[in-house]
Structures are given as structure tokens and as C-alpha cells.
Amino acid sequence: MSAIKYTFQIEKDDFSRAGEASSSIKKILMQVGSEPSLTRRVAIATYEAEMNIVIHSDGGTISVMIDPKCVMVLAKDNGPGIENIELAMKEGYSTATDRIREMGFGAGMGLSNMKKCSDEFSIESKIGEGTTIMMNMCVKEGE
Amino acid sequence: MEKEYFHSVILKEDRCIGCTSCLKVCPTEAIRIIDGKARIIDERCIDCGECIRICPNHAKSAVTDNLNVLDKYKYTIAIATMSIYGQFQPNISINQILNSIKAMGFNEVYDTTLGAKIISGLISRYLLLKKKVEGPLINSSCPAILRLIQIRFPDLLPNVVDIETPMEITARIVKIDAAKKTGLDLKEIGVIFFTPCTARATSIKNPLGIKNSYIDAAISIKDIYGEILKNLSVNPSYSVNVETTKETLKWVSAGGQAKSLGMEKYLAVDSIHEVIKVLEDLELGKLEGVDFLELMACRESCIGGPLVIENSFIARAKIGNHAKSLSPLTYTDEEIDQYIKMYEEGFVRLTETIEPRLVMSLDKDISKSIQKMELMREILKNLPGIDCGVCGAPTCRAFAEDIVKGENNHSLCIVKTIESFKNKNLKRKGENKIES
Ligand SMILES: Nc1ncnc2c1ncn2[C@@H]1O[C@H](COP(=O)(O)OP(=O)(O)OP(=O)(O)O)[C@@H](O)[C@H]1O
């Protein structure tokens, strides 16, 4: 079975490059010829994951595994971790600073958007160690 | 086999010196330089005309018609883009311009006001109210943008309003009227559009969202400009029955369409590369609170089309001046009802679905595509990544893509070649040293 994996480094606080990884991932999926709405879901989910790593974490990586029907996304960072995952997942919950909000982030929608975009979603986090998000997205029947 | 994809941008080979200027401005990476000449990958061309504008040697051109087409019809109608009003000295009136066109041998002459009025009425009083899709409605009036969305943002196709372009709607109405008036068959009536761009010229032969266009030919403003100038002094005996309004006239300059809707939550973006950035944001769900998006491929919108003469900023000022003396756009309730009927009956609606066109993919078969991606990644490791364009592809990535697709087999990476040449020399020098 054919599958291909890409990994992108995401730097903390690097706003000038923020969004590059998800935009490369989208380009890759278009070249692969993936179904348009799947491509869009992956683009949104990876963008949110990328921004969270830039804004809230100490840096990390995003990997995508692409096979003909599904895309698996792994977003992993090096800390500081999320204290209360349930709270973080709530729509509208955000710890973003005023500066970040001025930049248009911090609506507290990122994690719930990621979940909405994925067919399978899991999040694990340990204070002091980091956060890992796994998402799986597949072509929907009839598309 | 897929039928050959028709587009209007062409290359005048004798003028092309393979300078690579056009490579980088192409928003769909549709150009390669092969054997020293630019080549267009047909199915990727969206006819935006960026390459026509940038080519310093005027080697990029457009397939358009000339006045000889008039001979093919018993009755002829000219429809001019309203950007034509921005092309002449400020003292030349709209009436004079249209009379000059008529004097070329047309039975009737119009601009695209009628179509613009109907679209504006339908969007503001009907479609925006019954909008179901998430996110803003996107204008359908620029065919280059539609083709861009088909190729690069196919998931946004449902946001595009399903209404025909102003030129097409105007053509339908005046052609059918003329048939009634003259008793002629539609086939005997020729509707000729005076176009500011290649994208509209393409839409006549290769329409989007409709089965067939009611327009029969397109003449480029650039080509016909001299002829119009010559005729400007003809006695304006013909009283032109176009009802151009302040708002519809401004449809051809940036923001004009959105403004004509009389709403607040809109965003108007001109220039294809800026449009791409905004569509990328929209795709990520970053454009909140926008109900209507006006997207036009050309800088300053149609007055900056690739086939017009005047600088777009000057043209905008001229259009603004003409607009001052025009009356404002108004609708009666009966008119709106009539437009809604036209829409519901499919007369002004896009009746065919606009399908995504996945022309950026490496292979039709996803598994094979993935294998080719893998190969591409290996090749990319060996390319310098400086996107110099000398290999004939716009970027190293596009070059790698061409290699795995088995295209452009003759080119090579000059940077890589020089490097390996240097290395060989260094090695040889090294060997010499050891010997001596
Ligand atoms: N990778 C992460 N590391 C540490 N904390 C995180 C991480 N991702 C999210 N969080 C925490 O979870 C909260 C909610 O995240 P979410 O992405 O849903 O919203 P947001 O980033 O605050 O705002 P938005 O995504 O709408 O711009 C964040 O404010 C932050 O406190």
C-alpha cells in the first residue's frame, strides 16, 4: 500500500512563518490529487494545530501520513502541556494574551475546529512534557 | 480521452526569447520554457492574462476575432465592456464611443449595464437573503477567478453565485429581442463582444456553468481601439439606448460590484495574486463577518484588463468622471420580480455545475501520485531550491514535478551542473597536489 509521510518543524512565536506548514501540506494534497473537501479539512486542522504550537507551546512538529483514502495528522510539541484538556476543548475557552487576540487569534475555537474536521481525534497532554494531538481524516463516501 | 482544453492566451513564438519573465507571474504554474520558448500547459491556463501584461517582448497574445466576423451574420449587435469608457479622452462621451462602434457596421450597440443591473438586483434582493452556504457569496463575474477557484480552491465552488456574467445576460436579452424584432433566426444574428480580457474571450468558446454562450465572437479593445478613435467624430445620430447608471458603470472598477449591492459586510479584492491570499484565508475559515466577496483577477478590476490600452488608475478616474453625470441605479418591485423569475427559470442562472478541475495532481490514480510524490521528494533533495527558472520551470519544485511526470525531459539544472563541474575540478586539483 502506498503512503507518504512528511514532517514539519514548527517554531514557537515565529509568526512570520506561521501557516507555512499547513499551506505546504495543502499543496502536497493537491498534487496528490486528494478529494477537495478532504484537502480542505486537513488544511484547516493542520493550520489550527500549527497556530497552537506557535502561540501556546515551546515548539514542536506536525507530521502527516497520506494514503489514498486517509490523512493522518500528528501534532506534537515540547511543552508546557495543557492543564485541563476538557476545558481547553470548550468552544470559546482561550488563554491567549491581548497581544495575540489583536492578531486575530484567541477565539478559543482551534481545538474544537480540529475535532470537527477529523473523523478520529485524540489529545494527550502532560504538564512539563507537552501535548500530542492525533487526527485521522478520510474521504467521505460519495465524494 | 478528455477533449482538448480551450484557452485564449497564446504565444507568438518568433517574439519569445525565453526570458522567463512570465514563468513566475503565472498563478497556476502553467508556463514552462522548453527549447528556449515559453509553452503554456493548456489545461492549467485560467486566462488571467498576467503573462500578457508582463512580457517585455509582447510575445504573449490572445486569440480574438476581428471585424470580418460581421460578414457571417444578417444582423449584428455589438456589446462593449463598460471599461471601454475609461479608454478615451475625458471629453469623449459614452454616446460618442457607442456611436463610433455602431459606425463600424453594427445594427445595434450596447454596453453591459443591463446584465450588471440584473445581477446586482438578484444578489442584493434575493440570493443574499436565501443564502445557505457557510461563508460569503463570491461573485461569478470574473471568469479567470472562477477558473482559479476550480483549480486551486475547488471546495469554495459552492460559494460562487450561480448567475451568468453581465456580458452573457445582456447578450441573451438583446439577441432574443432582435430575433423577435427582425423575424430572423438566432443563428443569423451575430453578437460581438468588445472584450477587456482573454478570460471573457475564452468564456464565449468554452463557457463555464452554461451550455452555450449567446455571444458569437470577441474583439479585443486593444485591436479595435484605433478604429473607434477614427470614428469618434461621426455624427452621433444614433441615440443609444443604454441606460448606464452610476453604480453599474462602476462595476468595471474595483469594489464597484460590491458597492452596488448597497450592503456593508463585503470585501473587494483585485489582482489575482492578492485574490489567492484572500481565498487561502477564506478556505481556512479566517474571513469572518463577510457576506459578499468581490474577487477580480485584474488590478483595479476590468478597467485593468490585459487587453485594454489605458493605465488602470487613469481609467478609474475617467470612469469616475463619467459616473458623475449618470443617474443612480434604482429598481421597481416588478423589475425584481421579473429578475427572480429569470433566475428561477434558468435564463440568467448558471444551470450547469462548475466541477473542480484537479489539474495540479501528479497522476489521476492517487496511489501512483503518492509514489510520484516520494520520487519528487528524492529529486528535490538534489536540487538547489533557489527557483532560478533557468531549467524552464518556475520553481525547483515544479521542475521536480515535471521530471516525475515525465515531461520536460531535455532540461537540466544549471546550478547543479556547475556545482558538479566545480567539484570535479576541485577533485582533480586535489589529485594533482597529491601527485606533485
Ligand atoms: N499546544 C498547546 N500547548 C499548550 N496549550 C495549548 C495548546 N493548544 C491549546 N492550548 C490551550 O488550549 C486553549 C484553547 O485552544 P484553542 O486552539 O481551542 O483556542 P485558542 O488557540 O486560544 O484560540 P483560537 O484557536 O481560536 O485562535 C488555548 O488558549 C491554550 O490555553
Ligand code: SF4
Ligand atoms: S477582472 Fe475583468 S478584465 Fe480582468 S480577467 Fe476578470 S473579467 Fe477579465
Ligand SMILES: [Mg+2]
Ligand atoms: Mg488555537
